[in-house]
Amino acid sequence: MSHKRIPKRKAAIAIGGVAALGAAAILLPNANASQDGATTDAAPRTLKAGDASGLASQIAGLLGDSYAGAYYDSTAKQLVVNVANGNDSVIVQAEKAGAKIRQVANSTASLKAAAQTLKTKATIAGTAWSVDPKTNKVVVLADSTVTGSDWNSLRSTVQDLGTGMATLKKSAGTFKTLVSGGDAIFSQVTDGTIRCSLGFNVTASDGSPAFLTAGHCGVAAADWSDSQGGQPIATVDQAVFPGNDFSLVKYDDATTQTTSDVNVGNGQTVNITQAEDATVGETVFRMGSTTGLHDGQVTGLDATVNFQSETDPNGVDTVNGLIQTDVCAEAGDSGGSLFTQEGGAVGLTSGGSGDCTSGGETFFQPVTAALQATGATLGTGGDQAGTADPSASASAGDGTGVTDPSATATQSTAKRHHKRHKNN
Numbered sequence: 001m002s003h004k005r006i007p008k009r010k011a012a013i014a015i016g017g018v019a020a021l022g023a024a025a026i027l028l029p030n031a032n033a034s035q036d037g038a039t040t041d042a043a044p045r046t047l048k049a050g051d052a053s054g055l056a057s058q059i060a061g062l063l064g065d066s067y068a069g070a071y072y073d074s075t076a077k078q079l080v081v082n083v084a085n086g087n088d089s090v091i092v093q094a095e096k097a098g099a100k101i102r103q104v105a106n107s108t109a110s111l112k113a114a115a116q117t118l119k120t121k122a123t124i125a126g127t128a129w130s131v132d133p134k135t136n137k138v139v140v141l142a143d144s145t146v147t148g149s150d151w152n153s154l155r156s157t158v159q160d161l162g163t164g165m166a167t168l169k170k171s172a173g174t175f176k177t178l179v180s181g182g183d184a185i186f187s188q189v190t191d192g193t194i195r196c197s198l199g200f201n202v203t204a205s206d207g208s209p210a211f212l213t214a215g216h217c218g219v220a221a222a223d224w225s226d227s228q229g230g231q232p233i234a235t236v237d238q239a240v241f242p243g244n245d246f247s248l249v250k251y252d253d254a255t256t257q258t259t260s261d262v263n264v265g266n267g268q269t270v271n272i273t274q275a276e277d278a279t280v281g282e283t284v285f286r287m288g289s290t291t292g293l294h295d296g297q298v299t300g301l302d303a304t305v306n307f308q309s310e311t312d313p314n315g316v317d318t319v320n321g322l323i324q325t326d327v328c329a330e331a332g333d334s335g336g337s338l339f340t341q342e343g344g345a346v347g348l349t350s351g352g353s354g355d356c357t358s359g360g361e362t363f364f365q366p367v368t369a370a371l372q373a374t375g376a377t378l379g380t381g382g383d384q385a386g387t388a389d390p391s392a393s394a395s396a397g398d399g400t401g402v403t404d405p406s407a408t409a410t411q412s413t414a415k416r417h418h419k420r421h422k423n424n
Helices: 049-066 088-097 108-121 148-161 215-220 367-374 407-423
Strands: 067-073 078-083 100-103 127-132 137-142 166-170 185-189 192-196 200-203 209-213 234-240 246-251 261-265 268-271 283-288 292-308 316-325 337-339 344-352 362-366
Touching (some): 049 067, 049 078, 067 108, 078 088, 108 137, 148 166, 185 215, 209 234, 209 367, 215 246, 261 283, 292 344, 316 344, 344 367, 362 367
Antiparallel strands (some): 067 078, 200 209, 234 246, 283 337, 344 362
16 A cells, blocks of 8 residues: 655544553462362452453463363453363362353364354355354354355354354344544545544554554555544554454654543543453443444454455455454444453454444454554553543443544544644
8 A cells, every 4th residue: 555745743633542551460379279189169259350351361371272261250240261171170270260160061172163164164244253152152143144045055054063062143234344434533535535433542663653443444545634634644554454454553743642541522531551352241342433432241252254345346354353242333433442441452443233223243353463463552641631431421332321422522632632732
């Protein structure tokens, strides 16, 4: 993709945030298995959702091949870990570390093999699949466009995997990337205006100020502005889509100052303090330029989505490794922030089905993977004033309680920060 040289000017967009990179460290207590392999009476730890992914990763290391996924029980505030064919010794260690252990039939290896079978036999536009640790199965989704021979082929493939391994569900909407013309961050292309949403401000590996957004936004256009029809203020440095779905976009002015927060409307922000991996069962919040603030739960990890190609009528754009949620989103929300109440940067809006009236599924590019691939880091600094509790104003996809579903609040906040930094 060619990048145009454009006049530089100072700008700052206060939609995403910058903060020191690093997931919360979870220290395992000293856990020595009993010599006779007996189970332990250790009670599961009560912990925050943001701490669950770190604990799950460390317990996965203890269990090895016996680890079969995990999820956060938001009611009990406990991490539930699936174990397939595990020996008593490592189970005792996992229990002492604070997890609730659940024996399941399907190992991680068998679930991955099932997903590979779907990739080989059922890569059909309008389909998606992910592992659901709560059911210990691969959940396969088909949107409203999957009909006729495609539906028969998909259903046959799922049936061959067996009812104990996979389930097939219909989604009422259509899986699509959520690009639209309108507000937040804009680019002028031959066919008109593209609108996406800024995810999180970052520092590129060369020290340049930059931000993350969706890969399909960066592939579609090279230069981006913070106002419709305005001068470009940032240029795409890296863009990956399909396969993954992230872009690193560098501000054209190397002195650009950015804020370490997510704007949730009405002059309120949530301070971003770290990048986090998602955990199934945790509550997350999504901010986008079209629909504002909404919340919901993570329902699956390592999801594969087969979008209808926008460049080839007969093609499929497959994206892997996504976070699956029941949070709603609409066109123009692409690239927007997925974050936790505690200020963890989790994902970038990729695409999905449905809308914020009827609901649906939305998929997100993990922020941790995007940072690792681009070499960028969440930076330093940011406002602490006006910090919001997103749960007080978010809506779980039902269209109510949105802080500010219009683009006006997002754009005015961007300009307010621009003016303030300019005068300093």
